[in-house]
Amino acid sequence: MHAPLLTRSDIEATQRRINQHVHRTPVLRSGTIDGMIGAAVLFKCENLQKVGAFKIRGALNAAACMSPEERRRGLATHSSGNHGQAVALAARLAAVPAFIVMPRSAPRIKRAAVDGYGATVIECGTAIQDRESTMRAVLAEVGAAFIHPYDDERVIAGQATVAMELFEDDEGLDALLAPIGGGGLMSGSCLATRAFSPRTVLYGCEPAGANDAARSxxxxxxxxxxxxxxIADGLRTNLSARTFAIxxxxxxxIITVSDAEIIAAMRLIFERLKVVVEPSAAVPFAALMQQRRRFAGKRVGIILSGGNIDLEQPYFTRPPSG
Amino acid sequence: MHAPLLTRSDIEATQRRINQHVHRTPVLRSGTIDGMIGAAVLFKCENLQKVGAFKIRGALNAAACMSPEERRRGLATHSSGNHGQAVALAARLAAVPAFIVMPRSAPRIKRAAVDGYGATVIECGTAIQDRESTMRAVLAEVGAAFIHPYDDERVIAGQATVAMELFEDDEGLDALLAPIGGGGLMSGSCLATRAFSPRTVLYGCEPAGANDAARSxxxxxxxxxxxxxxIADGLRTNLSARTFAIxxxxxxxIITVSDAEIIAAMRLIFERLKVVVEPSAAVPFAALMQQRRRFAGKRVGIILSGGNIDLEQPYFTRPPSG
Known part of the structure; x- marks a missing residue:
């Protein structure tokens, strides 16, 4: 099977297509972190992106690639997470309705965020089959255009703009680390690296408790x-044949990390970089900490994928003693 | 009494002097926050600065303005907070020793940060007099150069570069809000506004529980x-005659805010802007939230002054129920 290859100009065209509606996110560094790791570490902060995650890039690009007729009756997806918010915002920007299928069990805060973008939320049961049958029913009824969270070339092209921007800001990266859930961001990162910085070595990073990519x-x-x-709720999904091939x-x-390593990495990012990351976003830095010897003296890019956490979750507070 | 005025070229020269050792911090925005406030809100992120706070600018400038002879025997200050870290790092960059007088009661985490920059920490009692007498003894013994946290024109000039950069990035600010502790950052912000954006209206922001500036x-x-x-530990100090005059x-x-308003503002900054701020840094945004009517439709700059918090402090976790 041949991976669909995006060229430089494909990715540049994608960037122009979504440009006006996404933030050019900053690349942050910390002298203390560099010293601890023994490497130059560059963090591309997609946690500071609109909707709090890179997902807006793919959703916007998918919407922008559609004809007005195709998207006229709205955009739809199923997601309890960041992709739901991304499709909701992409629809709002295109001035069409959004239909987001979410499990009844989804955290109130995520539901509220999707509501906040003016989307229609359709509740379903928690099983995958419920989600899919509800999605099919919604699509049949309203005729909206479905945007898959990762198994879609337009979405992958959108996510590729993250690494492209990083390479524009820093030409000397020896390695790039990104998280793997369904593989959309990682696939986009691969294709952007191939196109813009072929000498950069690519590492996928995955939680040990959802290691389908490592095993595959x-x-x-x-x-x-x-x-x-x-704990990395954004990385619980499986690869598709398309993302696996890429x-x-x-x-x-692929480097796999434990939940304890993820929390330690999250903590360092909060303390030293002073930005809020969700557990999934801390996975590549956890991998770098675990494997620091391998990266000694290198210039390493890390994609911080998102920052949507529940602040009432006591990630770092000591359990009450006594 | 006449305030010492810094000209455009004074502040530009300061910026060139410290440039290579400070981050050009990003200006972040959130569509959701703009919608909530009914204004365009631009956050200048000095919480993402080296040592986690704007303080490095003033300390570096003071050190850079000294002759090599003057700073040869080291830099010194008394501070349990961000200024201590700033002087420690400024000394390291100048390759001279640092002597930081800290109360024995200072949080371990702050002490560790100062240690981490290679400074010598001298412990003292918690009373102001202890601090001052210990400081005098240290200065007499080692002959280091003292850098006051705010009552120093070189320090104020350094802090002025924050607002200068903000005006460089955005020329249309109707208002600028910054926090007031001893008044160093606020004084620098005033002088930079006067020099670079005289039509911008200036608001000082202060916690109700340390409102010496409002009363003065x-x-x-x-x-x-x-x-x-x-709760805003960085803003507990009093103005000096110099900063008061400016x-x-x-x-x-001056807008004063309660601790509850500060925590609510901190929370929104974490949740929506995805950056870590300390309570003091949330004070101007708390003021903007309280007075949103006054700023309706305006373009408002907010200085986020620092991000050094103790993550084990449960600011946002619900008290355990039952």
Whole structure:
């Protein structure tokens, strides 16, 4: 199977297409972190992006690639997370309705965010089948255009603009680390690296409790997560055949990390970089901390994918003693 | 009394002097916050600055203005907070020793940060007199150069570069809000506004539990805080005659806020802007939230002064119920 290749000009055209509606997110650094890791670490802050995550790039690009007729009856997706917010905002910017299928169990705060962008939320049960059958029913009824969270070339092209911007800001990266959930961001990062900085070595980063990508790459065939157990709620999904093919061709390695490593990395990012990251976004930095020897003296790019956390969750507070 | 005026070229020269050692911090925005406030709100993120606060600018400028002979035996200050870290880093960059007098009661985390920059920490009692007598003893013994946290023109000039950069990035600000502790940042902001954007209206922002500036401006004479009670630990100090004179001449008004308003503002900054701020840094945004009518439809600059918090402090976690 051949991975669909995006050229430099494809990605540049994508960037121009979404440009006016996304933030050019800053690249942050910390002298203390560089010293701890023994490497130059550059953090591309997509947690500071609109909707608090890179997802807006892919959703916007998918919407912008549609004809007005195609998107006229609205945009739709199923997601309990950042992609739902992204599609809701993309629809608002295109002045069309949004229909977001969310499990009844979704956190109130995520539901409120989607509501806040003016989307119609359709509740469903928590099983994957419920989600899919509800989605099909909604699409049939309202005729909206479906935007998959990652198994879509337009979405992958949108996510590729993250790494492209990073390479524009810094030409000397030896390595790039990004998180893997369904593989949309990682695939986009692979294709952008191939196009703009082919000498940069690519590492995928995954929670140990949702390691379908690591196992799939080791086996040479697409495997699913049997059970999923990780604090990184954005990375619980499985690769698709499309994203697997891209990762198989371009990744040098996958590094898996424990939940304890994720929380330690989150904490350092809060304390030293002073930005809010969700657990999924701390996974690449957790991988770098774990494997610091491998990256000694290198110039390393890290994608901080999102910052949507529940502040009432006591990630760092000591359990009450006594 | 005449305030010492910094000209455009004084502030530009200061910026060139410290440039290579400070971050050009980003200006962040949130569509949701703009919508809530009914204004365009631009956040200048000095919480993302080196040492996690604007303080490095003033300390670096003071050190850079000294002759090599003057600073040869080291830099010294008394501070349990961000200025201590700033002087420690400024000394390290100048390759001279640092002597930081800190009360024995200072949080371990702040002490560790100062240690981390290679400074010598000298402990003292918690009373102001202890601090001052210990400082005098240290200066007499080691012959280091003292850098006051705010009552120093070189320090004020350094802090002025924050607002200067903001005006460079955005020429259309109707108002600028900054926090007032000892008045160093606010004085620098006043002088930079006068020099670079004279039509911008200046507001000082202060916690109700340490409102010496509000009372001093109302009385037309310099008053001290009798007792201090606020979560904003960076703003508990009193103005000096020097900073009072500058504020009196340039401020349009002072807005005071409660600790509850400060925490609500901190929370919104975490949730929507995705950056970590300390309570003191949330004070201007708390003021803007309180007085949103006054700023309706305006273009408002907010200085986020620092991000050094103790993550184990449960600012946002619900008290355990039951």
């Amino acid at each position: 790459l080791a086996a040479g065939t697409l495997l699913q997560n049997a059970e999923v157990s990780t 990762l198989q061709r371009h990744l040098s390695d | 401006l109302a009385a037309g004479t310099l008053l001290q805080n009798a007792e201090v009670s606020t 504020l009196q001449r340039h401020l349009s008004d």
